[in-house]
Amino acid sequence: MxxxxxxxxxxxxxxxxxxxxxxxxxxxxxxxxxxxxxxxxxxxxxxxxxxxxxxxxxxxxxxxxxxxxxxxxxxxxxxxxxxxxxxQSAREPLTGPLRLGVIPTIGPFLLPRLMPALRAAHPRLRLWLREDLTDRLGEELEAGRLDLLLLALPSGLRGVETQVVAEDPFLVAMPESHRLAGLASLPMGSLATERLLLLEDGHCLREHALAACRLPAARAGEGFSATSLHTLVQMVAGDLGITLLPRLAVQGGVLAGASLALRPLEEGASRTLGLAWRARSPRAAEFRGLVEAVRQAVETGG
CATH class of the missing domain: 1.10.10.10 (Winged helix-like DNA-binding domain superfamily/Winged helix DNA-binding domain)
Known part of the structure; x- marks a missing residue:
């Protein structure tokens, strides 16, 4: 034996x-x-x-x-x-510890609305949070140190099951004196000749924004990039270029202290917010049960 x-x-x-x-x-x-x-x-x-x-x-x-x-x-x-x-899941769903990973372009703007709602709906759920980039969160999930991820899809992570939560439209942010600020909405083609500032490589928001607006990666920023959305806003306020901001971040106060003009895109462009967990996780039913709570938290920002 x-x-x-x-x-x-x-x-x-x-x-x-x-x-x-x-x-x-x-x-x-x-x-x-x-x-x-x-x-x-x-x-x-x-x-x-x-x-x-x-x-x-x-x-x-x-x-x-x-x-x-x-x-x-x-x-x-x-x-x-x-x-x-x-x-544990069979005895008491959505109780005990839940280790949630969230990306930086979602966490600061959604969690202030989501956390109170989860505490009220599931008072015995103990939520532990980890904020990081998608790839590192995926490694933590695979290693079993995280249970659930709140991120943007597609994530590129393997061995996970995902559930779409909501669409998060992009808005074009520019100085109030910018020549495009006089338009109520912008055609996608108007971005082609602008200096587009985005987050640095490694942030999935960069790739999702470029894909949503059908822009080549080589066009983004011309060497300029930021490590956070707040820094990106200040760069735009300094008249270094324009940028694409998720509506979730705008609703969450990312523009605080900056006077920028925001305009939607005529064709519409958005990123997809979703949850991800290990494939065949025994808690999959619990995680699917959280989708509506997260969706409502996104919508209450409107």
Whole structure:
């Protein structure tokens, strides 16, 4: 009969791969470094496999087999968590901790409306928040450190199930003295000759805005970019160019302190807001149950 690794041994292995340091991995597992090291050595003996390369480096170096075992360990720990989550979800849906990841172009503008609504509707739900870019949130979701993501679709993430929440139209923001400010709405073609300022690479809003307006990536900003929507607004206020802002951010106060003109696009352009969770998550029904609450929070900003 095959001797199976314990969940604790798998946690040690995954933590060591994620932290890249024995001391930090031990701290993440709330054990001493010697305990973690002994656990990994015991796992190697139990599996009769070399997981780590032995050498002068103090940093853990995984063998090819070790890297494959780390991936398998993540899957196994996720499956074990799903057993407990399934039981919890069946007993009391939308109670206990829920770890929500949200992108920076949504979180500050929607959460002030969404959080009170969720607290009122689900008082026993404990919401933990993490704000980051889509790719990093996806890594956290895959690793099981997040349960649910609130982002813009398509996300490009693999192994996830998604649910559309709402459309978030783009508005063109420009200085009040700009030549296009005299128009009630702008044709899409009017953007082609303008200096278009957008967020820097890595922010999905950049790609979604360009795709929605059918603009080539090379046209965006001509070397100018910002790290946040608030910075972008100040750049436009400084007459460096024009930009595209999601209506959600405008309703959430991103223009505070800046005098800009806002105009819709005649053809219409928007990004899609949605929720994402691990495919086959036992809590999928719960997450789908949150869609209406998020949609109402988006709509109340209008």
């Amino acid at each position: 095959i001797s199976l690794p314990s969940p604790q041994q798998l946690r040690y292995l995954v933590a060591l791969a994620e932290q890249g340091h024995f001391g930090r991995a031990a701290s993440a597992c709330a054990v001493t470094q010697s305990t973690l090291s002994a656990g990994v050595i015991a796992l190697e003996r139990q599996l009769d496999a070399a997981i780590l390369e032995r050498g002068p480096s103090k940093r853990p170096a995984f063998t090819p087999l070790g890297l494959e075992l780390v991936a398998r360990a993540r899957e196994a720990l996720s499956a074990l968590s799903a057993v407990a989550e399934t039981a």
